[in-house]
Amino acid sequence: MPGIKLTVNGKTVEKTVEGRTLLVQLLREELGLTGTHVGCDTSQCGACLVHVNGESVKSCTMLAAAAEGAEITTIEGVSSRDGTLNVVQAAFQEHHGLQCGFCTPGMVMSITDLLRVNASPSETEVREWLEGNICRCTGYHNIVKAALSAAETLRGAQPVAAE
Amino acid sequence: MAKDFGIGASSKRREDKRFLTGTGRYTDDMNKPGQAYVHFLRSDMASGRINGIDIAAAEAAPGVIKVFTSRDFEAVGGVPCGWQVTDRHGEPMKEPKHPVLAEGFVRHVGDPIAAVVAETRAQARDAAELIEVDLEELPAVVNLRAAVSGGTAVHPEAPDNLCYDWDFPAESKDAVDEAIRNAHHVTVLELVNNRLVANPMEPRAAIGEYDAADDQHTLWTTSQNPHVIRLLMGAFVLGIPEHKLRVVAPDVGGGFGSKIYHYAEEAFVTLAAKVLNRPVKWTSDRGEAFMSDAHGRDHVCKVELAMDAEGHFLALRSTTLANMGAYLSTFAPCIPTWLHGTLLAGNYKTPLIFTNVRAVFTNTVPVDAYRGAGRPEATYLIERTVDKAAREMGIDPAELRRRNFITQFPYQTPVAVEYDSGDYNATLDKVLEGSDRAGFEARKAESASRGKLRGYGLAHYIEACGIAPSSLVGALGARAGLYEAATVRVNPTGSISVFTGSHSHGQGHETTFAQVVADMLGVPEDSIDIVHGDTNRVPFGMGTYGSRSLAVGGSAIVKSVDKIVAKAKKIAAHLLEAAESDITFENGQFSVQGTDKSLAWGEVCLAAYVPHKYPIETLEPGLEETSFYDPANFTYPSGAYACEVEVDPETGKVEVLSFTAADDFGNVVNPMIVEGQVHGGLAQGLGQALMEGCVYDENGQLITASFMDYAMPLAKDLPSFTVDNSACTPCTHNPLGVKGCGEAGAIGSPPALVNAVLDALSDYGIAHIDMPLTPSKVWAAIDAARPAAAAE
Numbered sequence: 039m040p041g042i043k044l045t046v047n048g049k050t051v052e053k054t055v056e057g058r059t060l061l062v063q064l065l066r067e068e069l070g071l072t073g074t075h076v077g078c079d080t081s082q083c084g085a086c087l088v089h090v091n092g093e094s095v096k097s098c099t100m101l102a103a104a105a106e107g108a109e110i111t112t113i114e115g116v117s118s119r120d121g122t123l124n125v126v127q128a129a130f131q132e133h134h135g136l137q138c139g140f141c142t143p144g145m146v147m148s149i150t151d152l153l154r155v156n157a158s159p160s161e162t163e164v165r166e167w168l169e170g171n172i173c174r175c176t177g178y179h180n181i182v183k184a185a186l187s188a189a190e191t192l193r194g195a196q197p198v199a200a201e
Numbered sequence: 202m203a204k205d206f207g208i209g210a211s212s213k214r215r216e217d218k219r220f221l222t223g224t225g226r227y228t229d230d231m232n233k234p235g236q237a238y239v240h241f242l243r244s245d246m247a248s249g250r251i252n253g254i255d256i257a258a259a260e261a262a263p264g265v266i267k268v269f270t271s272r273d274f275e276a277v278g279g280v281p282c283g284w285q286v287t288d289r290h291g292e293p294m295k296e297p298k299h300p301v302l303a304e305g306f307v308r309h310v311g312d313p314i315a316a317v318v319a320e321t322r323a324q325a326r327d328a329a330e331l332i333e334v335d336l337e338e339l340p341a342v343v344n345l346r347a348a349v350s351g352g353t354a355v356h357p358e359a360p361d362n363l364c365y366d367w368d369f370p371a372e373s374k375d376a377v378d379e380a381i382r383n384a385h386h387v388t389v390l391e392l393v394n395n396r397l398v399a400n401p402m403e404p405r406a407a408i409g410e411y412d413a414a415d416d417q418h419t420l421w422t423t424s425q426n427p428h429v430i431r432l433l434m435g436a437f438v439l440g441i442p443e444h445k446l447r448v449v450a451p452d453v454g455g456g457f458g459s460k461i462y463h464y465a466e467e468a469f470v471t472l473a474a475k476v477l478n479r480p481v482k483w484t485s486d487r488g489e490a491f492m493s494d495a496h497g498r499d500h501v502c503k504v505e506l507a508m509d510a511e512g513h514f515l516a517l518r519s520t521t522l523a524n525m526g527a528y529l530s531t532f533a534p535c536i537p538t539w540l541h542g543t544l545l546a547g548n549y550k551t552p553l554i555f556t557n558v559r560a561v562f563t564n565t566v567p568v569d570a571y572r573g574a575g576r577p578e579a580t581y582l583i584e585r586t587v588d589k590a591a592r593e594m595g596i597d598p599a600e601l602r603r604r605n606f607i608t609q610f611p612y613q614t615p616v617a618v619e620y621d622s623g624d625y626n627a628t629l630d631k632v633l634e635g636s637d638r639a640g641f642e643a644r645k646a647e648s649a650s651r652g653k654l655r656g657y658g659l660a661h662y663i664e665a666c667g668i669a670p671s672s673l674v675g676a677l678g679a680r681a682g683l684y685e686a687a688t689v690r691v692n693p694t695g696s697i698s699v700f701t702g703s704h705s706h707g708q709g710h711e712t713t714f715a716q717v718v719a720d721m722l723g724v725p726e727d728s729i730d731i732v733h734g735d736t737n738r739v740p741f742g743m744g745t746y747g748s749r750s751l752a753v754g755g756s757a758i759v760k761s762v763d764k765i766v767a768k769a770k771k772i773a774a775h776l777l778e779a780a781e782s783d784i785t786f787e788n789g790q791f792s793v794q795g796t797d798k799s800l801a802w803g804e805v806c807l808a809a810y811v812p813h814k815y816p817i818e819t820l821e822p823g824l825e826e827t828s829f830y831d832p833a834n835f836t837y838p839s840g841a842y843a844c845e846v847e848v849d850p851e852t853g854k855v856e857v858l859s860f861t862a863a864d865d866f867g868n869v870v871n872p873m874i875v876e877g878q879v880h881g882g883l884a885q886g887l888g889q890a891l892m893e894g895c896v897y898d899e900n901g902q903l904i905t906a907s908f909m910d911y912a913m914p915l916a917k918d919l920p921s922f923t924v925d926n927s928a929c930t931p932c933t934h935n936p937l938g939v940k941g942c943g944e945a946g947a948i949g950s951p952p953a954l955v956n957a958v959l960d961a962l963s964d965y966g967i968a969h970i971d972m973p974l975t976p977s978k979v980w981a982a983i984d985a986a987r988p989a990a991a992a993e
Binding site: 136182 | 213219220452455706885916917922
């Protein structure tokens with residue numbers, strides 16, 4: 039069994055895992071980071087999306103061993119200990135961009151990555167960016183609204199008021 | 202002006218924080234000390250005889266604790282069905298046993314044959330591959346029409362594959378036949394309501410625990426109704442009395458109906474935990490979900506609508522084949538009957554209605570309620586037929602609807618139900634305005650200039666929600682009451698814990714129910730906690746489905762709060778030395794009318810628990826009340842939807858350009874949440890109409906068993922929606938005047954979209970295309986309709 043060393047949410051992690059262990063299994067089952075979810079087994083749904091070296095990766099598509107030396111950020115890593123929401127999280131709450139919450143961590147991580155590479159996305163760009171994230175509850179309407187609002191806040195303008 | 206507090210305010214959801222920070226607690230997030238894992242070996246054949254199972258190699262595999270087969274379940278019952286339908290001959294439906302693990306035969310792909318419990322998930326999965334099943338393939342029954350044409354039977358006790366053959370209302374048959382024979386015009390439509398998979402994003406999961414010292418069982422499960430699971434599994438499968446069985450449904454990642462039912466896996470982990478004396482956990486993967494979660498819809502229908510020369514509806518007749526799958530799921534028999542036949546009046550005063558429904562066993566996954574449950578099927582057949590009728594009669598579709606709308610309430614339909622309130626013209630007006638119907642022709646011309654076909658489609662819907670009056674559903678075959686329970690506990694310092702039998706799995710009850718209580722008591726929302734999902738904490742409950750939580754569960758909370766206020770007034774009267782009749786309660790203050798004497802909410806609450814100055818002879822200390830609310834009637838949300846599409850005639854691709862909804866949900870507690878419910882329902886309805894479809898091949902192989910094969914709507918497939926719920930006629934028979942909003946979007950949107958596409962294709966003379974309207978189907982219809990010369 040390979041030994042691996044990586045950084046998860048700023049902390050160094052050393053583990054010995056079975057070769058077939060997926061990154062998402064390492065996060066959920068070995069490290070107890072259950073905010074990252076598993077919604078499918080074909081890498082379509084995006085509930086397991088995390089950042090690997092700053093970029094969106096579906097953690098069910100990656101072997102834990104392949105994350106050797108990588109810096110991983112999960113939903114827990116972008117959340118403050120006192121529960122204060124960051125700009126993207128706050129926009130999801132303000133615009134009701136979540137219902138059951140299961141796809142939500144993946145959505146937040148995905149939108150965070152989008153706003154890193156595109157500070158002013160159009161509605162169409164948000165919708166196309168989200169092609170790797172499935173939500174069954176919201177019809178995406180309010181997720182898109184939250185993403186556009188978060189983009190505006192991050193650009194320093196006034197947030198879009200909730201309807 | 203928008204409220205910022207209580208009923209009518211778009212309060213931000215208090216549950217969001219844990220979901221947004223990754224600290225939600227879903228079943229698979231939990232692990233119990235000493236936990237083992239189960240993997241189910243499932244049938245890869247649709248129909249087969251089990252001649253033998255060799256588990257020796259699997260039992261010897263690393264980490265394996267035990268391999269279970271049906272032999273280990275000989276002493277327990279089958280998975281029960283909760284509703285008995287009586288057929289047109291007065292006979293009860295056929296109800297074949299649904300074993301926890303297959304007994305002798307497998308009847309659908311995914312039917313569990315054996316279960317391996319091991320130290321790790323991977324070991325259980327690996328060992329399952331070592332089980333040798335001598336499975337002899339038998340002919341499979343897949344197609345609905347073929348299933349009822351004689352030949353192979355899924356169950357020997359139903360040789361014609363009929364679960365039941367149901368007429369409703371039986372006494373109307375002759376009059377309907379005659380009206381159709383003599384009518385000026387009869388519009389005829391044959392259609393398929395496609396088979397769907399609910400696919401909540403959280404796959405099902407279950408953990409069984411057993412405490413031998415106290416003989417206590419605990420089941421953690423992804424359920425919409427933990428008390429119902431306790432009842433069904435405890436009483437019918439495992440024989441565990443309520444006080445020895447705790448069922449907890451913690452955070453649940455969506456349900457849409459598919460998590461109502463009691464599933465074999467729940468009974469398995471509960472029993473296995475006792476047999477092995479350690480916790481046993483199961484988590485479905487998505488592929489497993491496709492072949493074990495109950496599916497939805499799957500009707501084949503013929504509809505006839507008789508009209509006079511002015512387009513007044515005279516009679517409606519429908520015949521339906523409804524797929525039950527291989528076994529009866531919990532509510533399956535009532536979906537195509539009592540939740541479908543009773544809605545066939547739609548929004549119209551059609552005086553004569555008759556339907557025949559045959560429920561059919563096939564070698565497919567069990568079919569049960571999926572968001573809307575029977576009502577989408579009724580709405581689709583009515584609204585497609587009305588649209589076709591409008592075209593055939595040369596009457597504008599909106600005008601034909603108006604001509605036939607029910608306008609007087611209460612209204613007794615010819616199909617048993619009585620609508621209490623509604624204003625169908627108001628929602629139609631709003632949707633025509635909101636969708637800019639007047640500007641459509643100009644937009645159509647603009648599309649045409651780009652070679653695109655633009656279409657506009659309307660649909661109305663009515664649904665029966667707030668399920669349901671117990672005496673009525675009992676008479677119709679339900680094996681349970683459908684009330685709801687709530688306890689309101691006022692704590693000594695005035696904070697409040699509300700225990701509700703409704704379950705929240707995305708609906709936001711923790712916020713909405715707190716708004717209701719805050720509004721009634723005039724106390725801050727954050728002093729109120731909503732507790733749900735645990736049979737040991739909540740006294741009783743029937744759970745969440747049929748858009749019932751606020752209308753039924755909310756009403757139970759209101760009843761308890763009313764009792765609290767009544768008792769608190771007595772305490773306040775004693776403390777203030779006034780007559781009880783002189784006490785008023787407003788904004789959290791108890792006052793003596795006409796004086797400046799008053800007490801704050803917290804002072805009275807404290808007195809209830811520190812009864813030093815207290816009417817102890819006539820009043821018990823404490824401030825806690827429990828209520829059961831059994832609704833007097835269903836509620837009847839209604840609405841009008843408009844869809845505008847553009848079809849590319851070269852590819853058949855349909856683009857949804859806009860979708861406008863005008864709903865009447867009665868009073869609304871949290872507009873933000875209600876709009877969100879509509880958005881989600883619309884996405885599922887548009888998914889059904891555009892892209893979703895569960896496909897079996899002729900051998901009963903499930904072709905669509907992953908998100909690679911089953912098309913889930915993505916953000917780029919959908920537009921932003923325009924929704925409005927200002928056309929409000931309050932429900933007349935529950936205390937909040939609410940109707941329920943969870944299913945509307947999924948009910949009304951499929952016919953609106955299909956009507957829009959057929960409007961776009963009107964020049965081709967295409968009368969109907971069955972859902973889903975994929976590019977290949979639309980293109981094929983266009984291609985077939987092109988004159989031969991033009992096609993060359």
